[in-house]
Amino acid sequence: MAKTKVIVVGPVLVLILLLFVILIALGNSNWLIGLVVNGIVGIIILIIINALFKSIEVPINIWTFLIAAIGGILGVLLLIVLNLAGVKDW
Numbered sequence: 001m002a003k004t005k006v007i008v009v010g011p012v013l014v015l016i017l018l019l020f021v022i023l024i025a026l027g028n029s030n031w032l033i034g035l036v037v038n039g040i041v042g043i044i045i046l047i048i049i050n051a052l053f054k055s056i057e058v059p060i061n062i063w064t065f066l067i068a069a070i071g072g073i074l075g076v077l078l079l080i081v082l083n084l085a086g087v088k089d090w
Contacts, residue, residue, distance in 0.1 A: 015065060016040070035069050042068020045076050058083045 019036050046060055046068065058064060058079050067075045 015062065038072040038075075039065055039069030042072065042076050045073070046079070049076075049080065056080055056083055057088075 016036065016039065019039075043060060043065060046058055046064065049056055050058060050060075064079055067079055069075070071078060
């Protein structure tokens with residue numbers, strides 16, 4: 001039986017939209033812009049890595065998004081290392 005990979009993007013998009021609403025409400029918050037940019041870059045990197053490498057299957061959900069948003073590229077690397085170490089439950 002073929003294994004199907006499902007990427008849930010809805011909650012991530014809701015979180016990004018919520019962050020933009022908070023950004024507009026707070027005015028000029030550079031740290032929030034950085035958090036959103038890190039999150040978007042992290043999700044894009046995770047999607048590319050999941051598509052290119054079949055041995056790495058990091059799910060994209062709220063927890064991995066937050067790790068990628070807060071940690072940036074280092075957060076994504078942490079997720080990959082944890083996945084390769086055997087942590088599969090998020």
